[in-house]
Amino acid sequence: LNAKKAADLKEMDLTLPPYVISKGTLHPLTMTMQEINSIFMRMGFAIEEGPEIEEAKYNFTMLNFPEDHPAMDMHDTFHIDDKYLLRTHTSPIQIRAMQNRKPPFKIVAPGRVYRRDAVDASHSPVFHQVEAFMVDENVRFSDLKGVLDTFAKEIFGGQLKTRFRPSFFPFTEPSAEV
Numbered sequence: 001l002n003a004k005k006a007a008d009l010k011e012m013d014l015t016l017p018p019y020v021i022s023k024g025t026l027h028p029l030t031m032t033m034q035e036i037n038s039i040f041m042r043m044g045f046a047i048e049e050g051p052e053i054e055e056a057k058y059n060f061t062m063l064n065f066p067e068d069h070p071a072m073d074m075h076d077t078f079h080i081d082d083k084y085l086l087r088t089h090t091s092p093i094q095i096r097a098m099q100n101r102k103p104p105f106k107i108v109a110p111g112r113v114y115r116r117d118a119v120d121a122s123h124s125p126v127f128h129q130v131e132a133f134m135v136d137e138n139v140r141f142s143d144l145k146g147v148l149d150t151f152a153k154e155i156f157g158g159q160l161k162t163r164f165r166p167s168f169f170p171f172t173e174p175s176a177e178v
Contacts, residue, residue: 029128033110036130039154040108043147045132048107050093052114053084058092078114078125086114090129104136141174148178 026034037047050058059077078086093109101107109131117123134143149162162178169175 033128033130036151036155037108037110039151040132042154043106043150045106045108048093048097048109049111050087050090050096050109052087052112053080054087054092055083056085058095059085059087059089062095063091076116078116087111088115089113090131094131094133098135104134106132106134106136108132141176144176152178 041047056079077088080086090109090111090113093111094107097105097107097109111129112126113129114126117125119125132147134147145164148164152162153160165177167175167177
């Protein structure tokens with residue numbers, strides 16, 4: 001050792017506890033998903049999660065996708081083999097929840113999903129999705145509107161004005177956009 005390094009070691013008190021190293025923070029996506037889940041939980045929803053590697057029957061067949069639906073093609077879905085794939089939406093969680101629970105229930109299904117999208121400013125092969133649904137007697141379209149309006153105000157601020165308009169989506173009926 002040179003003289004300077006030897007002098008530094010003599011002055012160092014090795015009995016002191018080590019410096020605390022900061023461990024960072026949660027990822028912004030994790031914090032956002034936690035906030036979304038918290039909002040829905042305050043409205044009485046249960047959080048359900050499911051596998052990211054999914055059986056094709058849960059991802060497509062049990063959701064009434066026709067066999068020739070474009071989403072089932074190799075160019076749209078990450079297939080692992082003939083039976084398994086990376087889930088393309090969180091809807092399979094709904095199927096599993098309905099198989100394992102008896103109504104009434106309110107469920108939120110958040111999670112990471114995968115699609116063969118070309119990467120650009122608004123597309124990624126991996127993204128997060130949140131679905132919520134209620135199964136009970138006397139659930140009305142106005143209940144959906146109330147839940148979505150409450151969620152939007154909680155996540156974006158109480159002064160937010162929302163517009164709820166009918167729309168057509170071939171996989172849900174009736175359908176609306178907010």
